[in-house]
Amino acid sequence: MTVAGIPRWDAARLAAWSEPLLARVESALSGWVGVDAPVQLGDAMRYAVLDGGKRLRPLLVLAASEAVDGDADAALRAACAVELIHAYSLVHDDLPCMDNDVLRRGKPTVHVKFGEADALLAGDALQALAFELLTPDGTGISPVVQASLCRLLARAAGSQGMAGGQAIDLASVGLALSEAELRNMHRLKTGALLQGSVEMGAACGRGVAPVTLAALRDYGAAVGLAFQVVDDILDVTADSATLGKTAGKDAASDKPTYVSLLGLDGARAEARRLLAQALDALERSELADTGALRALAHMVVDRDR
Amino acid sequence: MTVAGIPRWDAARLAAWSEPLLARVESALSGWVGVDAPVQLGDAMRYAVLDGGKRLRPLLVLAASEAVDGDADAALRAACAVELIHAYSLVHDDLPCMDNDVLRRGKPTVHVKFGEADALLAGDALQALAFELLTPDGTGISPVVQASLCRLLARAAGSQGMAGGQAIDLASVGLALSEAELRNMHRLKTGALLQGSVEMGAACGRGVAPVTLAALRDYGAAVGLAFQVVDDILDVTADSATLGKTAGKDAASDKPTYVSLLGLDGARAEARRLLAQALDALERSELADTGALRALAHMVVDRDR
Numbered sequence: 024m025t026v027a028g029i030p031r032w033d034a035a036r037l038a039a040w041s042e043p044l045l046a047r048v049e050s051a052l053s054g055w056v057g058v059d060a061p062v063q064l065g066d067a068m069r070y071a072v073l074d075g076g077k078r079l080r081p082l083l084v085l086a087a088s089e090a091v092d093g094d095a096d097a098a099l100r101a102a103c104a105v106e107l108i109h110a111y112s113l114v115h116d117d118l119p120c121m122d123n124d125v126l127r128r129g130k131p132t133v134h135v136k137f138g139e140a141d142a143l144l145a146g147d148a149l150q151a152l153a154f155e156l157l158t159p160d161g162t163g164i165s166p167v168v169q170a171s172l173c174r175l176l177a178r179a180a181g182s183q184g185m186a187g188g189q190a191i192d193l194a195s196v197g198l199a200l201s202e203a204e205l206r207n208m209h210r211l212k213t214g215a216l217l218q219g220s221v222e223m224g225a226a227c228g229r230g231v232a233p234v235t236l237a238a239l240r241d242y243g244a245a246v247g248l249a250f251q252v253v254d255d256i257l258d259v260t261a262d263s264a265t266l267g268k269t270a271g272k273d274a275a276s277d278k279p280t281y282v283s284l285l286g287l288d289g290a291r292a293e294a295r296r297l298l299a300q301a302l303d304a305l306e307r308s309e310l311a312d313t314g315a316l317r318a319l320a321h322m323v324v325d326r327d328r
Numbered sequence: 329m330t331v332a333g334i335p336r337w338d339a340a341r342l343a344a345w346s347e348p349l350l351a352r353v354e355s356a357l358s359g360w361v362g363v364d365a366p367v368q369l370g371d372a373m374r375y376a377v378l379d380g381g382k383r384l385r386p387l388l389v390l391a392a393s394e395a396v397d398g399d400a401d402a403a404l405r406a407a408c409a410v411e412l413i414h415a416y417s418l419v420h421d422d423l424p425c426m427d428n429d430v431l432r433r434g435k436p437t438v439h440v441k442f443g444e445a446d447a448l449l450a451g452d453a454l455q456a457l458a459f460e461l462l463t464p465d466g467t468g469i470s471p472v473v474q475a476s477l478c479r480l481l482a483r484a485a486g487s488q489g490m491a492g493g494q495a496i497d498l499a500s501v502g503l504a505l506s507e508a509e510l511r512n513m514h515r516l517k518t519g520a521l522l523q524g525s526v527e528m529g530a531a532c533g534r535g536v537a538p539v540t541l542a543a544l545r546d547y548g549a550a551v552g553l554a555f556q557v558v559d560d561i562l563d564v565t566a567d568s569a570t571l572g573k574t575a576g577k578d579a580a581s582d583k584p585t586y587v588s589l590l591g592l593d594g595a596r597a598e599a600r601r602l603l604a605q606a607l608d609a610l611e612r613s614e615l616a617d618t619g620a621l622r623a624l625a626h627m628v629v630d631r632d633r
Binding site for chain 2: 057059060061063064065068111112115118120121138139140141143144146147148150151152153154155157158159160165166167169170171173174176177178180181182183184186187189190191193194
């Protein structure tokens with residue numbers, strides 16, 4: 024079955040689907056993050072994670088898992104784990120030795136509030152917690168699923184994923200990158216974890232067909248890249264208050280972006296192209312219901328922050 | 329069966345056991361660390377991990393696995409993974425916002441050589457790689473073992489383990505800790521990963537008796553604490569050249585230590601007491617051959633660096 028002909032979800036339909044899931048994610052994160060940690064560390068971890076962010080990655084995990092009829096408990100843990108990796112990367116990225124940013128989600132960054140040392144440790148502890156959440160003892164989640172989720176998350180987060188992309192980003196300041204080089208950097212820096220979110224959702228299912236897995240991977244790759252293209256556009260077009268972080272930062276720090284490479288119109292066209300690519304992958308997925316995944320792809324491209 | 333009456337390994341016997349294992353660990357690490365990573369990041373990761381360190385944690389993993397007749401492939405991966413976590417913690421610990429140390433294993437620290445940003449990212453990527461190594465696809469390692477190893481490592485590394493201990497350490501500078509508080513800090517900061525190494529080795533076995541697991545946990549806890557007591561002693565008694573890192577640092581930074589709390593003789597007595605406790609746990613383990621584990625406990629207490 025394909026999605027052809029099925030009407031696109033409107034904002035109300037997406038909200039009706041996502042809001043109960045987001046409430047479950049928030050509640051789970053609140054029960055898991057920084058609990059029983061030394062006080063200051065636990066506070067920094069909770070500050071970094073709770074009450075903030077669009078939770079796009081958890082929603083991608085949950086939508087993909089629902090589409091393959093995955094284990095809901097595993098998917099909730101995977102959704103939280105991937106958000107912890109994202110949150111730790113923001114904490115470390117904001118440190119003075121990296122982007123030296125003081126504002127995130129409209130609030131002081133973790134190191135501004137808790138000091139650099141605790142920010143560093145909170146990030147480190149959040150990464151460990153992500154893998155701890157994926158490998159619970161005495162639940163019904165199969166060890167095969169647990170191991171798969173760890174494998175996908177570790178690859179997405181590591182030197183051939185997010186951390187690798189950040190290293191390339193660091194090394195690229197002031198350089199003239201080709202579109203292929205820029206694409207490779209973002210495929211790792213932002214794309215790997217977004218694509219990993221979709222793959223982790225798919226890994227919560229049993230006996231998912233290879234053609235479906237491949238299509239979901241393609242969908243995740245396209246959405247991941249589209250996310251970064253739109254990020255680059257918003258860095259130019261939006262103000263700091265809307266973004267909740269410092270706007271115009273890429274241009275100011277002379278970082279190569281899709282806008283500096285393709286121009287604003289070119290970047291917008293690239294975002295539409297990637298959206299079409301994501302939707303096309305879903306058409307090939309042989310999944311019965313891809314409404315949520317389609318709506319999330321649209322949301323990524325049409326967002327204003 | 330108990331170890332009573334079996335003679336203690338001498339240095340030659342320990343070397344004959346450990347040298348081929350260490351060669352295998354070095355070779356495995358060299359094949360896994362920083363490979364296919366962006367150049368500068370990969371170099372920093374390899375610099376942080378290769379050609380250095382006593383490799384005590386890998387030896388504890390391998391000794392425990394051998395004692396329970398564990399899966400040798402899983403144990404090698406676990407040995408490398410725990411060393412990666414240790415290595416990343418040193419890289420982050422040496423950063424200016426933490427201990428601000430410039431010398432480690434007789435060489436410039438990672439951030440001195442590669443810059444702070446790449447040191448931060450290398451540490452982050454090493455942590456991710458540890459979990460990637462534990463969850464290989466298409467090997468014979470059972471998913472149950474893979475998930476158990478991830479669970480144990482994540483707990484040992486996180487906010488209720490190593491990272492938590494470091495946070496307490498940070499918050500304790502200049503404070504007068506009680507012996508119980510100091511012990512709790514070190515149980516987390518250094519002990520959790522050493523104990524975790526032993527438990528990970530044990531997790532490579534199948535159907536290991538609960539009494540054996542409990543004894544190995546106790547052994548790991550005692551060895552872990554003994555290691556830190558001896559570290560505190562060496563910080564006072566050894567010179568930087570022997571240690572390969574800056575000696576006298578704890579006293580200079582007004583950190584509470586076993587020596588500041590118990591005096592040098594008191595700390596030495598505490599180390600002997602913990603050694604006895606570790607050996608006693610092995611007596612209760614019902615393991616047929618604990619020669620390597622016994623020798624490692626002695627090595628931890630008798631080392632001079």
